[in-house]
Amino acid sequence: xxxxxxxxxxxxxxxxxxxxxxxxxxxxxxxxxxxxxxxxxxxxxxxxxxxxxxxxxxxxxxxxxxxxxxxxxxxxxxxxxxxxxxxxxxxxxxxxxxxxxxxxxxxxxxxxxxxxxxxxxxxxxxxxxxxxxxxxxxxxxxxxxxxxxxxxxxxxxxx
Numbered sequence: 001x002x003x004x005x006x007x008x009x010x011x012x013x014x015x016x017x018x019x020x021x022x023x024x025x026x027x028x029x030x031x032x033x034x035x036x037x038x039x040x041x042x043x044x045x046x047x048x049x050x051x052x053x054x055x056x057x058x059x060x061x062x063x064x065x066x067x068x069x070x071x072x073x074x075x076x077x078x079x080x081x082x083x084x085x086x087x088x089x090x091x092x093x094x095x096x097x098x099x100x101x102x103x104x105x106x107x108x109x110x111x112x113x114x115x116x117x118x119x120x121x122x123x124x125x126x127x128x129x130x131x132x133x134x135x136x137x138x139x140x141x142x143x144x145x146x147x148x149x150x151x152x153x154x155x156x157x158x159x
Contacts, residue, residue, distance in 0.1 A: 006088055020043065020074075047081040049129075054084070
């Protein structure tokens with residue numbers, strides 16, 4: 001299931017990114033308020049989180065929170081976000097089922113050490129994206145977007 005969720009995550013993120021691409025740069029940066037102040041800050045957060053987790057799994061020495069280097073230009077930022085989601089989906093697609101039980105040792109952003117299975121961590125990453133995609137939909141509606149894509153997992157599964 002986590003491997004299918006990686007493909008779903010890329011699909012759903014792409015649909016939301018396409019919707020965000022249709023709003024103005026002003027609305028992209030406008031202070032709306034949610035977990036993050038703006039759509040751009042929420043997208044930057046999603047990008048940084050996927051990059052961090054990918055690096056924790058693939059190249060732990062590069063596992064840093066790198067939101068500061070997120071592209072400021074709207075289209076470049078959306079492209080970077082979807083690139084991170086694609087990289088993650090490609091990684092997950094290459095996993096064999098036995099690897100999902102591998103234990104990943106990592107340090108969280110507060111300096112606490114953890115050991116969790118890859119399966120649990122993958123589900124965490126994709127659930128995190130779902131949480132913030134929901135916030136983005138609300139923020140997009142506040143910014144004036146009137147048409148939202150259906151990003152439910154069942155819609156992905158049935159496509």
